[in-house]
Amino acid sequence: MNPMDTLASAWYPDCARWPAALVCAALILAVSAHASDTSQIRLEQLPQQWQDDQGQALSLGALGGHCVILSMSWSQCHHSCPTTLTRLRRMQEALDQRNEPASFVIIGYDPDQDTPANWRQYRANRGLERANWYFLTGSRQNVRQLARQLGFEFWIYDTHVLHDPRIVVFNSEGSLSATLTDASGDWLASK
Amino acid sequence: MQSTKMTLRSWWSCTAMLLLCAGLVAMPPAQAATNTDKDAAIADMQRKLDESLLAIKALSERVRELEAKQTSAAAAAPAATAANAATTAAPAQRLEATEQRVTQLEKADASRKSADSGLPLHGFADVGAGTHNPINSALKGFYVGNLDFYMAPRLGDRTRALFELNTEVGSNGTVGIDLERAQIGYQFSDETTLWLGRFHTPYGYINTALHHGSWVNNSLRRPRFLQFEDNGGIMPAHTVGLWASGTQHAGEGKLLYDVYGGNSQQIVGGGLDMRNAGSPQFNLAAGGRIAYQFNSGKLEGLTLGLHALTARIEADRPVSITRLRVYGGYADYDTDQWENIAEIYVFSNADLGGSSGSHRSNAGFVQFGYRLPWGVPYARFERAVLEQSDSYFAALDGGGSYSRAALGLRFDVDLRSALKLELANTRATDRARDQYGEGLVQYAIRF
Numbered sequence: 233m234n235p236m237d238t239l240a241s242a243w244y245p246d247c248a249r250w251p252a253a254l255v256c257a258a259l260i261l262a263v264s265a266h267a268s269d270t271s272q273i274r275l276e277q278l279p280q281q282w283q284d285d286q287g288q289a290l291s292l293g294a295l296g297g298h299c300v301i302l303s304m305s306w307s308q309c310h311h312s313c314p315t316t317l318t319r320l321r322r323m324q325e326a327l328d329q330r331n332e333p334a335s336f337v338i339i340g341y342d343p344d345q346d347t348p349a350n351w352r353q354y355r356a357n358r359g360l361e362r363a364n365w366y367f368l369t370g371s372r373q374n375v376r377q378l379a380r381q382l383g384f385e386f387w388i389y390d391t392h393v394l395h396d397p398r399i400v401v402f403n404s405e406g407s408l409s410a411t412l413t414d415a416s417g418d419w420l421a422s423k
Numbered sequence: 424m425q426s427t428k429m430t431l432r433s434w435w436s437c438t439a440m441l442l443l444c445a446g447l448v449a450m451p452p453a454q455a456a457t458n459t460d461k462d463a464a465i466a467d468m469q470r471k472l473d474e475s476l477l478a479i480k481a482l483s484e485r486v487r488e489l490e491a492k493q494t495s496a497a498a499a500a501p502a503a504t505a506a507n508a509a510t511t512a513a514p515a516q517r518l519e520a521t522e523q524r525v526t527q528l529e530k531a532d533a534s535r536k537s538a539d540s541g542l543p544l545h546g547f548a549d550v551g552a553g554t555h556n557p558i559n560s561a562l563k564g565f566y567v568g569n570l571d572f573y574m575a576p577r578l579g580d581r582t583r584a585l586f587e588l589n590t591e592v593g594s595n596g597t598v599g600i601d602l603e604r605a606q607i608g609y610q611f612s613d614e615t616t617l618w619l620g621r622f623h624t625p626y627g628y629i630n631t632a633l634h635h636g637s638w639v640n641n642s643l644r645r646p647r648f649l650q651f652e653d654n655g656g657i658m659p660a661h662t663v664g665l666w667a668s669g670t671q672h673a674g675e676g677k678l679l680y681d682v683y684g685g686n687s688q689q690i691v692g693g694g695l696d697m698r699n700a701g702s703p704q705f706n707l708a709a710g711g712r713i714a715y716q717f718n719s720g721k722l723e724g725l726t727l728g729l730h731a732l733t734a735r736i737e738a739d740r741p742v743s744i745t746r747l748r749v750y751g752g753y754a755d756y757d758t759d760q761w762e763n764i765a766e767i768y769v770f771s772n773a774d775l776g777g778s779s780g781s782h783r784s785n786a787g788f789v790q791f792g793y794r795l796p797w798g799v800p801y802a803r804f805e806r807a808v809l810e811q812s813d814s815y816f817a818a819l820d821g822g823g824s825y826s827r828a829a830l831g832l833r834f835d836v837d838l839r840s841a842l843k844l845e846l847a848n849t850r851a852t853d854r855a856r857d858q859y860g861e862g863l864v865q866y867a868i869r870f
Contacts (some may be wrong), residue, residue, distance in 0.1 A: 310794060312838065314759045344613070349672060353718045374579070387545045389573055390585070391632070392639060394545075394869055396838050414838060 273381055275300060275406040279374035282339070285351035285367045292337065293406075295366070299327070299334040300402040304375075304384045306341045306393035307350045312414075316397045317358070319412075323399075324362070336365045339378060341386050341393045343369055383411065424812035471478045516549060546572040547636030558654045559594045560849070560859060567592045568865065571603075571635045583608040583616065589635050591653075601653070602699075603635055603661070615669035621699060624662045625681035626730040627766040628755045637867040641762055641833045643845040644863075646788040646805040647825065649766075652688075652695040655821030657786070657809070658749070658768070659688040659734060660709060661697045675719040679728070684709040690738035693820035710727045714753075724758035735775070736815055738759035743814035744776035751787075762792035762799065772815050782813035798834040798841070803827075811853055823854035840868040 276293040284290045292300070305313045320336055327334050340346020351367035354360075360367075370378070379386060386395035392423060401410040549568035556562035572588045587604040593639035606620035623631050629649055633640045650656035664685015671678045686698040710732030717725045731750040738745070748771045756763040767787035774780060788805035806826040809816040816822030831845035843865040851857040 310759050310762070312755060315796065347613075350718075353675070357719060357723050387543065388575065389545070389636060389639065390634060 247364075273408045275402045275408075278381060279370065279377050281374060282368040283348050283372045285348045285355060287348045290366060290368060293335065295335040295360070296372075296402075296404075296406045298404050299332065299339060299401060299404075301334055301400045302337040302339070302382070302402065303397075304339045304341055304379060304395065305346075305352050306395065307346045308391070309393065309395075312397045316399065317360070319397075319399065324365075326383070334364065336362075337368060338366070339368045339370065339375065341379075341395060342373060342388060343372055343375065345391070382408075439811070472779075487598040488567050491571060544572065544574075544870075546570070547638045547867065548870070549637040549865050549867040551643075551863060551865035553861060555859060555861045555863075556594075557845075557861075557863050557865070558650065560861070562594065568637060568867075569635060583610060583611045583618075584674070587635060593653075603651075606666075614671050615667060618666040618668065619664075620668050621661055621663045621697065622683075623658055624710070624732065625666065625668065626658065626710065626732055626749070627751070627753045627768070628726070628728070628764055629766065630658070630660055631681075632755075636869065637865065638839075638841055638869040641799040642790065642801055642803060642829075643831055643833075643865045646766075646790075646803070647821070647849075648768075648786045649788075649805045650821070652697065653691070655819075655822055656695070657807070657816065657819055659695055659697060659708065659732075659747075662688075663699055663701075664708070673715070675717070677716045677718060679714040679716060679726070680711075681712045683711070687734040688736055690736060690740075690785040690815075690818045693740065693818070695819070706735040708732065709743060710749075711742055724756055724761070726753075726755045726757070728753050728755075738814060738818035741794075741814065741817060742776070743774065743818060745813070745815040746775050747815055748772060760794055762794065762801075764788065765789040770809075770813070770815075772813050774814055777814065779812055779814065782810040782815075784809040784813060784816065798832060800832045801830075803829045803831070805829075809853075824852040826850050826852065839870065840866065842866055 275296055278292050280291040280293055282290045282292065292302075301320065303316055303320065305316065320338075324336060339350075340351065346369055348369050351369065355365070355367055377394070378384075382398075383399050384394055384395065384398050388394070397414050399412040400408060401412070403409040457623070512518045537791070548570045551557065551568055552565045554563060556564075556566050568591070570590045574584075574586045574588075576584050578584055584607045585604055586602070586606075589601050589603045590598055591601065592598055602621065604621055604623065606618045606622045608618035610616045625631050625632065627649070629645060632644070635644075635651075644650075645656075647655065648657050649660075651660045660684060662685040664683060666681065666683040666685075668681045669679075671680070685708050686702055687708040688695050688697050689702070690696070712728055712730040714726050714728030716854065717723055729750075733748070733749075734747045736745045736747050737743070749768055750771075751766065751768040753764070753766040755765075768785060770782070770784040770786075772782050772784070774782075784807075786805075786807035786809065788803060790801060790803040792799045792801035804827070807824055809822055809824045811817060811823075827847055827849040829845055829847035831843060834842045834844075836842055843863075845861070845863045845865075847861045847863070849859055849861065854863050
């Protein structure tokens with residue numbers, strides 16, 4: 233056999249792998265491009281009509297001027313939401329130590345179950361009554377829109393809301409500056 | 424060598440084509456959408472959005488330039504600052520206007536999407552293995568559990584629909600598809616919804632709280648007597664009819680209520696059948712449930728309820744007609760730490776076709792579960808004392824008395840999958856006096 237052919241045949245499989253790898257990479261990039269891009273979201277671009285747990289209207293844009301930490305939750309959740317709340321509490325403690333003001337916003341996934349009255353009870357039961365914590369109820373449309381804009385995935389199975397934990401952080405300019413999932417590291421340490 | 428070059432060339436050509444395709448795929452959806460008339464409106468909206476974003480970017484850069492100039496000018500000549508500020512103000516206003524436009528476009532786009540009645544596919548699946556099959560103790564080894572598809576299109580502010588399609592493997596290995604739930608409802612108020620169709624009969628806690636998705640249930644399986652009809656359950660877990668369900672705030676808690684009526688079930692081939700298509704002679708099955716849920720204080724998370732149901736059940740083997748009467752109660756203590764459930768059922772059945780009279784039976788279970796960050800260990804004891812001279816239980820394959828003690832563990836592998844283990848000891852106490860131990864594993868997911 234011609235040594236060059238041997239070389240070619242030995243090299244060819246690798247050569248074949250490279251395009252495949254490049255195509256895979258391109259496809260991954262393509263899929264990533266289709267995934268919801270939340271990086272340029274601003275606080276005032278989110279739906280603004282919400283009710284707090286006292287039944288008062290509240291606009292997210294009104295919370296600007298300092299850091300806003302936002303998550304979505306289901307008031308009946310005993311699975312991932314307690315962990316998310318613990319994480320939010322720790323963030324609050326750390327921000328307190330740094331003397332940095334922040335608003336904590338929790339938006340209910342299911343307007344049927346996450347009503348202002350239920351949130352009021354929820355706050356009281358869990359000692360989450362600081363004035364800078366807001367538990368909000370919105371219309372179904374606003375909830376879905378906000379969830380889509382910020383990448384919160386959820387679906388409702390009868391009376392269960394199935395969702396993943398996620399926290400997003402808006403900086404004092406109102407721009408989305410961090411997205412924390414279950415796998416994220418310590419946001420404050422990297423801040 | 425020439426051929427190798429050709430091959431390489433063709434590979435790179437091919438790669439370039441594929442990359443081009445991938446690039447096209449990677450382009451914003453709106454650009455692809457322009458190729459179809461159907462999505463023309465969406466594409467137009469997206470195009471406007473893209474243009475607006477580009478405009479914002481350009482304006483932002485311009486503002487930055489002007490601000491930089493303003494800063495340097497301010498240092499050099501304070502008098503010039505006012506002029507620069509005036510120059511900056513115009514783009515800033517335009518920027519604000521464009522941002523508002525983008526927000527409006529995003530809102531319009533989102534509302535269009537939310538108005539879609541498109542159905543995202545969600546559901547559950549589970550597989551497992553055991554020294555006995557969790558449903559049919561005569562079988563051993565590996566098994567395929569359920570593949571459950573759930574669809575709940577939102578059709579308007581008040582109209583609701585819910586469908587649950589479950590594929591499951593029967594004892595003989597055949598795969599069957601069951602429309603487990605098919606209900607369309609109207610929400611009259613925040614408190615009351617009226618459903619028509621096939622629904623989970625509202626009794627106890629488990630039947631309307633945990634449904635078919637194994638992942639939702641912390642334990643590996645339901646108590647045996649509360650299994651679904653085709654898995655040997657003795658309760659009519661599904662009803663085809665009309666169901667009013669609601670909640671009402673009362674004191675520091677909530678009052679929950681359900682009232683329903685529908686086709687009386689029948690027993691065919693040893694199992695309950697819910698007469699999906701009706702029956703030659705309509706016989707009413709009816710029942711209700713009332714419960715109070717404590718939402719504050721030391722009792723927060725506790726729900727106490729009562730339930731009752733009646734139906735006229737015809738059986739084919741042996742032929743019989745029974746007036747089924749069931750009543751009972753339940754308690755559920757569901758908090759961030761505990762998931763404790765207890766249910767009790769008392770049967771007071773009457774033989775309508777023969778002369779065996781009335782019979783009393785009972786069944787119940789208690790389950791304790793403790794939530795840990797990684798999962799839920801649980802313990803359950805269940806027992807059914809079922810009168811075998813009652814033609815209702817005599818006609819059911821699963822109508823024998825038994826007791827079962829189980830210890831289990833749910834381990835959350837990740838947010839969407841759970842591995843469950845259960846060790847159980849079951850003792851049959853009348854039909855065939857038998858006792859067997861079980862070691863079961865189940866891998867359950869949601870998607």
